[in-house]
Amino acid sequence: MAERIIVVGGGAIGGVAAAQMAQSGLDVTVLDADQDHVARLREPGLLFEEVSGQTSRRRLNAVSDPADLGGPFDFALLTVKSPALRAAVTPLVDARLVDTYVALGNGLVHDLVQSLVGRERLIVGLIEWGATNLGPGHLQQTTDAPTVVGELDGSSTERLARLRQVLATIAEAKTTATIASQVWTKLLLNSTFSGLGAAGGCLYRDVVADPVGREVGLRLWREGYDIARALGMTLGEVFATPVDQLVARDDGDRAAAEQALDRLMSRAGPTKASMLQDLQRSRPTEVDVINGGVVSAARSMGLEAPLNAELTAIIHEIEAGTAAAGPESFRRLARISDPVGT
Secondary structure (H helix, E strand, C coil): CCCEEEEECCCHHHHHHHHHHHHCCEEEEEEEECHHHHHHHHHHHEEECCCCCCCCEEEEECCCCHCCCCCCCEEEEEEEHHHHHHHHHHHHHHHHCCCEECCCCCCCCCHHHHHHCCCHHHEEECCCCEEECCCCCCCEEECCEEEECCCCCCCCCHHHHHHHHHHHCCCCCCEECCCHHHHHHHHHHHHHHHHHHHHHHHHHHHHHCCCCCHHHHHHHHHHHHHHHHHHCCCCEECCCCEEHHHHCHHHHHHHHHHHHHHHHHHHHCCCCCHHHHHHHHCCCCCCCHHHHHHHHHHHCCCCHHHHHHHHHHHHHHHHHCCCCCCCCCHHHCCCCCCCCCC
């Protein structure tokens, strides 16, 4: 396989992906702004903890300055978080270093990528396996699950087939004709419970343990679901729970939605949102492509998403230090509109 790959963002996901691809013999370069991390990736090499528990060193070709890149590259795997995406991608576009960009981030980050690189150079993907950043030059892959990629128009292309082969060196890789709907299915979970977990300073299960948090969660879920359906998305399952089962519109379907929520939390409850982790580390969050992405999508159709808009504002206030994460965020959101089922 003669593909040349650049991984933009050498953190948990990007670094693990690069290590696995390089181990398989692919020509891989990592671009990351953290000079200490980059230096350790090069020498003595990434300290890589695999799912099996085995630990190894993987020397990687890594740079922190785009000027040091030797293109061209067939694929750029974009794993950097959305606040840093524009600064990371623009030099690659200006230098015409990459043929196809693969958006692998959270939320509706592919909309931002498309604005930077153009739709014709974009493939969208979802990474379902997990990894953790344990410090400069030290990463752990925590779970083993597929990566799913697709063209936004649902077509089956030669470049998509080539990309699947590349990604199969990391983990199981699949292609799909419904990547946009799959992105929205995942977004529904993240915009609801990652957003509320960040604003509340708690795990998913703690959101639904709070009576107001639970109420607001069902309302946020319904709001995001309605926007997705208005866009024509066909939504699937999250943690084996069909997303439409959590949609409560009146007292008649409230009990079923409550039961579906409990089933979801039995699987997803221990999750600590990456946005909450960012807030705790005083880093910018990805709220603008998660909850803010829902708001932008709604407005593109002349609709509103008031709960997502307010939640976006709350998280920005926490970032700025003018508000604190906690249950009061749930109460603030509860004042936006009437409760579900009343």
